[in-house]
Amino acid sequence: MSEAWRTRQTLIHRAKDPRDGQAWEDFVSYYKDFISIVIARMIRNCHTREDMSQEVLVKVWKSLQNMEMGKNNAKFRTWLSTIIKNTVLNFLEREKHRKTSDLEQVIMTIEPEKQSEIEVMIEEEWEKNVTNLALDRVRAAFSGHAVDVFIMSVEGKTTEEICEILNVKPNTVYVLKNRVKSRFLEEIKQLRQDLENFSLKKEK
Amino acid sequence: MSESRDPWRSFYHMTDRDIVDVDFCPTYNYLRKLNDRYEGEEHLAMGGMKEITKAFDLNNSRTVAIARPLKHIKKKQYDAFIHEAQLTSHLDHPNIIKVFDLGIDKDECPYFTMELKVGDNLKQHIMKQKISEADAHEFEQCLRDNLEIFIKVCDAIAYAHSVNVIHLDLKPANIQVGQYGEVLVCDWGLGKLMGGFGEQDLAESTFNSDMINEATHYGEIKGTPGYMAPEQVIPNAKKNELTDIYALGGILYYILCQSSPMKGDLSEIIERTKKNDIVFPAERCPHQPIPKSLDAVVRKAMALKPNDRYQEVEELRKEVHQYLRGFATQAEGASFYRQLKLLYQRNRLTVLSIMVVLVVFIAVVTFSIVVINEKKIAALNALKKENEALALYQNEKMTTQGLNEDFNRELTEFGKYFTGGLVYYLYPNKALDQGEAKLRTVLKKNPDNESAWLQLGYIYFLRQRFKQSLIYLSKVRHLEDSMTLMLVSQKYADLKKDGHELLKPVQLEELTQEFHPHYRKWLLIKMLAYDHQLRTDFYGYDRVIKAYLKFYNPESSVIDLVKYLPKEGKLSIRGNIEVWGLQEDSDESFDLCLLQIFPLDYLDVRHSGLKDLEYISSLKIKVLDIRDNDIADLSPIADMTHLKTLIVSIGQFSVKEILKIPEKIKIERMESSAF
Numbered sequence: 001m002s003e004a005w006r007t008r009q010t011l012i013h014r015a016k017d018p019r020d021g022q023a024w025e026d027f028v029s030y031y032k033d034f035i036s037i038v039i040a041r042m043i044r045n046c047h048t049r050e051d052m053s054q055e056v057l058v059k060v061w062k063s064l065q066n067m068e069m070g071k072n073n074a075k076f077r078t079w080l081s082t083i084i085k086n087t088v089l090n091f092l093e094r095e096k097h098r099k100t101s102d103l104e105q106v107i108m109t110i111e112p113e114k115q116s117e118i119e120v121m122i123e124e125e126w127e128k129n130v131t132n133l134a135l136d137r138v139r140a141a142f143s144g145h146a147v148d149v150f151i152m153s154v155e156g157k158t159t160e161e162i163c164e165i166l167n168v169k170p171n172t173v174y175v176l177k178n179r180v181k182s183r184f185l186e187e188i189k190q191l192r193q194d195l196e197n198f199s200l201k202k203e204k
Numbered sequence: 205m206s207e208s209r210d211p212w213r214s215f216y217h218m219t220d221r222d223i224v225d226v227d228f229c230p231t232y233n234y235l236r237k238l239n240d241r242y243e244g245e246e247h248l249a250m251g252g253m254k255e256i257t258k259a260f261d262l263n264n265s266r267t268v269a270i271a272r273p274l275k276h277i278k279k280k281q282y283d284a285f286i287h288e289a290q291l292t293s294h295l296d297h298p299n300i301i302k303v304f305d306l307g308i309d310k311d312e313c314p315y316f317t318m319e320l321k322v323g324d325n326l327k328q329h330i331m332k333q334k335i336s337e338a339d340a341h342e343f344e345q346c347l348r349d350n351l352e353i354f355i356k357v358c359d360a361i362a363y364a365h366s367v368n369v370i371h372l373d374l375k376p377a378n379i380q381v382g383q384y385g386e387v388l389v390c391d392w393g394l395g396k397l398m399g400g401f402g403e404q405d406l407a408e409s410t411f412n413s414d415m416i417n418e419a420t421h422y423g424e425i426k427g428t429p430g431y432m433a434p435e436q437v438i439p440n441a442k443k444n445e446l447t448d449i450y451a452l453g454g455i456l457y458y459i460l461c462q463s464s465p466m467k468g469d470l471s472e473i474i475e476r477t478k479k480n481d482i483v484f485p486a487e488r489c490p491h492q493p494i495p496k497s498l499d500a501v502v503r504k505a506m507a508l509k510p511n512d513r514y515q516e517v518e519e520l521r522k523e524v525h526q527y528l529r530g531f532a533t534q535a536e537g538a539s540f541y542r543q544l545k546l547l548y549q550r551n552r553l554t555v556l557s558i559m560v561v562l563v564v565f566i567a568v569v570t571f572s573i574v575v576i577n578e579k580k581i582a583a584l585n586a587l588k589k590e591n592e593a594l595a596l597y598q599n600e601k602m603t604t605q606g607l608n609e610d611f612n613r614e615l616t617e618f619g620k621y622f623t624g625g626l627v628y629y630l631y632p633n634k635a636l637d638q639g640e641a642k643l644r645t646v647l648k649k650n651p652d653n654e655s656a657w658l659q660l661g662y663i664y665f666l667r668q669r670f671k672q673s674l675i676y677l678s679k680v681r682h683l684e685d686s687m688t689l690m691l692v693s694q695k696y697a698d699l700k701k702d703g704h705e706l707l708k709p710v711q712l713e714e715l716t717q718e719f720h721p722h723y724r725k726w727l728l729i730k731m732l733a734y735d736h737q738l739r740t741d742f743y744g745y746d747r748v749i750k751a752y753l754k755f756y757n758p759e760s761s762v763i764d765l766v767k768y769l770p771k772e773g774k775l776s777i778r779g780n781i782e783v784w785g786l787q788e789d790s791d792e793s794f795d796l797c798l799l800q801i802f803p804l805d806y807l808d809v810r811h812s813g814l815k816d817l818e819y820i821s822s823l824k825i826k827v828l829d830i831r832d833n834d835i836a837d838l839s840p841i842a843d844m845t846h847l848k849t850l851i852v853s854i855g856q857f858s859v860k861e862i863l864k865i866p867e868k869i870k871i872e873r874m875e876s877s878a879f
Contacts, residue, residue, distance in 0.1 A: 127216040134215075154211045185218055192216075 011194050012076055016064045028057060030195055034129040035084060038122050042088055056087050067198070076198050081122040085115075130195070134187035142180055149173055150180035238262055242270060242317075253277060253393060254285060258320060261304075268304060269320040272313060282314050284393075289316035292392045295369060299360035301380065301390045318390075323383055325390075326353060326455070327376035335462050340493050347495075350459040351524055353379070356387040358452065358521035364389075365445045365517060368398040372443060374451035375431040376458050394426050398444065429473040430454060430464035434508055437474045445517070446510035452520055453505025453513070460485040460494050460502065480508035497527050500535035584627075592642050629801055632734040636663050654680045665689055666731050668706055670697035685723070692718045706735055709744040713751040721756055728755050729786065733801040742770045749775070749802075756798055757783045761813070773805035777812045784819035797822050809833065810876075817841060831856065832876050838864045 011030070014023035035056050039049050060083055139147050145166050152162050153173075162173050242259040249256045254271045261268045273285045286306065293303040306316040324332065333346045357379055364371060372394040380388040427436045433450035435441035457465045465482050466473045476482070486499040501523045507513045514520040523533040530550035532538030538546070548555050628635045643660045646653055661677035664670070673693040677683065683690055692715065699711060707715065712735065716728060732752055739745075750766040757763070763779040785797045797820055799807070807825045811832040814820070817840035820828075825844070829851040838861045841850060850869055853876035865871060 124213075127213050131212045131216055135212075154215075156211070185215060188215055188218075 010197055012064070012198055015061075016067065018065065024061065030129075030133065031060075031080070032057070033132075034125060035080075037129075038081070038084055038125050039088065041121055041125065042118070043091075048091070052087055052091060056084050059083050059087060076196055077122075077126055081119065084122070085118060130188055130191050133191055134184055137187045138180060138184050141183060146176045146180050149176040150184065153177045235263060242268075245270065250274070251391065251393070253281070259317075261317065264304075267320050268317040270315055270317050272309075272315045286314050286316075288393045288395065289314075291369060291395045291397065292318075295364055295367065295392070297360050297363040299356045299387050299389055300364065301388045301392075319388075321380050321382045321386055321388060323381050323386070325377050326350075326379040326381055327458070329353075329381045330376065330459065330462055335492075343493055347459070348528065351528055352385075353381060353387050354452075354456060354459055354524055355521060355528070357389055357455065358517050358524070360387075360389040361448055361452065362517040362521065364395075365448070370396050370398060370443065370445055371448050371451070372396055372436070373427050373431075374448055374455060375428045375464075376455055377428075379455070396443070427451075429470055429477070430466040432477060433510075434477050434480060435510065437477050444510070446513050446515070449505055449513050449517060449520060450507075450510075452517065453502050456498065456505065456524070457482075457485055457502050460498060461489050461492075463488075465506065480506070482506060495527060497533040497536040497538070498524070500537070501527075501533050504535040588638060592638070592645075595642065596645055626796070628730065629733050629796070632666075632730065632737050636667060636734065639663055654682070658683075658686060661686075661693070662689065665693055666727070666734050668696070668700075668731070668735065670694075670700060673697070688719065688723060706739055709748045712748045716748075716751040716755045719755070725786065728752060729796070729798065729801060736801055742768065745770070753777070753781060753798060756786065757781060768802070773803055774808065775799065775802060775804050775806070776808035776810075778810065780813035782813065784814065795822070799823060827851070831874060838862065841865050841869065 011023060011027055014020050015027040017023065032053065036049060036053050039052050039056070043049055043052065060080065063079075063083065135147075135151075138150075145168065149162055149166065149168075149172075152165070153159075157165070159170050159173050162168075163170055166173075168176075241261060241263050243262055245257045245259040247255065248258045248269060254273055254277075257270045257272070258267060259270050260266070271285075271289070273282060277285070289303050289306045292301065293306065302319045304317045304319065307314070309315050323329075330346075330350060333350075335343055335346050338346060357374075361371060361374070369392075371389065371392060373391060374389070378389065378391040380386075380390050382388070431451045431454040433443075433447045435443055435447055454465050466476055468476070484499055484503055485494045486496060501520070505513055505520055514523070519534075523535060526533050530546050532543050532546055536542075640660065640663050643656045643663070646656045647660070650656075657676050657679040661673045661675075661680070664673035664676060667673075670693040674690065674697050677686065677690045677693060680686070695718075696707065696711070696715065700707070706712075712732075715731075719727060721728075729752075732748070746766045746768050749768055750763050753763050753766070754761070761780060761782045763777070763781060765776070765778040767776040768774070783798070785795050787795050799820065800822060804823060804825050806827040806829075807820065807823060808829040809820070810829055814830065814833045815835060817830070817835060817838065821840040821843045823844070824846045826846055827849045828844070828847060831851060831853040835856075838857060841847065842864065847869055849872060850865060851872045851874055854873045856876075862871065
């Protein structure tokens with residue numbers, strides 16, 4: 001997976017190719033949770049949420065096929081959140097015409113004046129998603145207490161406290177913390193580069 | 205926004221720069237977060253105006269000294285405090301304490317930080333040495349160490365003066381001495397920036413002299429009793445660089461005596477300062493070996509009138525430096541002997557080496573002179589022999605070539621060689637022997653050389669061997685003007701029974717009458733020189749000398765008396781003698797005193813008509829009696845190197861003349877009693 005990242009094209013770019021099944025699988029693994037959570041922030045019903053996630057992914061896949069790379073320089077996330085938003089709105093529209101519609105399921109009202117609120121929420125969720133992904137990768141990369149030290153320090157524990165909890169020397173805490181932090185930030189940088197853009201901006 | 209609440213999300217937004225800052229510049233991050241700069245303040249010392257604490261400067265990770273005004277100091281005096289810091293930070297010298305930072309703290313109180321040195325102040329440093337218990341050697345050692353410190357203090361003050369800053373509170377307690385020879389002049393609280401010319405350097409400074417000077421205008425008297433110059437205790441007196449020089453003198457005093465120049469209560473000290481009533485080091489500590497030169501330096505530096513002190517710190521520094529290098533100080537006014545002694549102390553080894561070399565050298569030279577003297581005559585003879593050999597060679601050459609005329613001239617020349625010249629009168633016998641030998645070699649080759657026969661005849665005549673003389677002279681066909689010589693030879697050849705004996709004095713006297721000085725001027729003096737050398741019995745010799753003198757003197761001269769005592773080497777002459785010497789008229793010019801042929805120690809020429817001492821100045825006499833002579837000039841006496849006593853009549857010479865006589869000659873004044 002990580003090797004593929006070193007190619008010049010972003011994951012999104014590769015996922016566009018219908019023959020590259022691996023790329024699409026990777027894409028789904030990175031975005032699936034994010035899409036689910038964003039939808040969950042708006043709709044309560046579990047079954048509905050799953051259906052909608054599927055629907056969003058299908059739409060994304062289809063839209064990517066038709067997209068001309070380089071022309072659309074908008075952020076991929078903006079594009080994706082538009083798809084999610086529209087999918088949810090379409091669903092709500094359909095539910096209005098049904099008599100059995102249960103609007104209680106809707107958490108957020110998708111009114112025009114509330115649009116920016118939804119965008120902020122999506123933005124937040126995306127950031128969380130990236131940091132979680134990065135942390136997963138860091139966990140895979142380090143052994144022992146290293147990641148624990150880092151997490152504890154981020155969560156506000158002092159060096160002395162960490163020393164006491166993990167029974168290590170302050171100097172070790174300092175070194176581990178910085179090593180993990182450095183890697184963590186590097187991972188975030190990579191993820192963002194790969195998952196937020198249609199193509200590599202820096203390469204242009 | 206909620207961003208700041210979730211630490212994880214902040215990572216998402218970190219830029220590349222943030223990443224570097226966090227991971228690779230921990231110190232920067234640490235400093236960025238520091239709130240308090242100084243940590244763990246501890247009390248160190250307290251002065252009249254400020255408290256000094258020790259603290260750790262977290263920013264620079266070093267321990268510093270912090271000065272803060274004392275609690276009771278009023279806000280209006282804060283400027284004075286701040287000006288001290290500004291004045292000190294204006295000074296950049298290794299021996300002046302460095303101010304790091306100046307600021308206002310949270311309590312709105314000014315503070316400044318300074319470098320902190322582990323060590324004592326000079327006062328404590330000297331106390332610890334316990335000099336009073338030390339022996340002379342240890343005293344000297346401590347003194348030298350402390351003077352090195354003093355030199356550094358002088359350097360610092362000289363620098364401060366160069367930028368127009370005066371300290372005005374110099375004392376041992378204000379000098380910090382580090383473990384590794386660091387010396388720092390501290391506490392510039394009374395320091396003053398001098399106005400006037402030379403302020404250009406200060407133009408860039410952040411403070412101006414008017415502001416700073418306000419600080420010292422507080423109160424009437426400021427400084428430390430004992431180190432304060434008289435002008436500091438007199439209200440409104442002008443303080444300047446010379447005030448610091450006075451205090452430097454006080455520090456030097458402390459170094460020498462381990463106590464301050466004055467003790468007692470404040471008013472007493474002030475009174476004494478005004479009068480400059482100081483007991484100086486040598487007097488104060490008579491039991492310690494205090495160098496006089498440094499005592500003199502203290503006296504000069506602590507003079508009452510500023511103009512009597514050293515005018516520049518460099519002068520004072522130079523003096524102490526001179527002492528350390530083993531030279532005399534200016535203030536001391538050292539005698540030549542003392543300077544010589546110091547020179548010896550400085551260069552003990554060199555001087556000793558030179559002495560040894562010199563002694564060896566003198567010994568070698570003396571020895572050589574003795575050896576040379578011994579060999580001198582031998583060498584002289586060797587030279588003569590060489591000349592003879594040369595002459596012989598030339599002679600042979602000429603004979604074979606038949607150049608008789610030239611040969612004769614040559615022969616005459618070397619005839620003169622052995623009979624003429626001053627050497628003859630020293631060794632007449634030897635000279636004649638050599639002359640004879642030479643002539644005989646010539647005659648061996650050329651028996652017809654009449655000139656050589658004539659010379660040989662002359663030699664035998666001088667030897668009073670008249671029979672032999674006659675034989676040789678008879679070989680000369682053309683005697684011409686040498687006929688007299690032959691006639692006289694004939695006469696005395698008959699008189700003398702034994703050919704080897706010398707003539708009796710009477711006969712010798714008679715012989716003088718056979719000749720006339722125009723005939724052969726040198727004949728008689730040479731004859732007598734030879735005669736005197738060989739003669740053993742001088743009975744009746746007085747008449748010979750008298751006749752001899754008469755022979756060379758014109759008829760106008762009178763010779764009344766001649767008394768010769770050969771054993772004492774004493775000769776007395778009376779009369780009115782005109783001619784005292786002979787002058788060579790040839791190229792080889794020399795003057796010969798008639799009396800030179802006699803080995804005299806004592807010459808009594810009272811009433812002898814001697815007019816010019818030049819005539820007898822070549823005599824090697826020890827005593828000379830010149831009473832009753834009309835002598836105008838005494839200066840020739842100076843040439844008489846052997847003379848020890850000069851006898852003159854009372855009133856014979858003016859004082860001016862007497863002064864011409866060398867000091868070593870004893871002058872005896874006696875009654876004029878010629879007979």
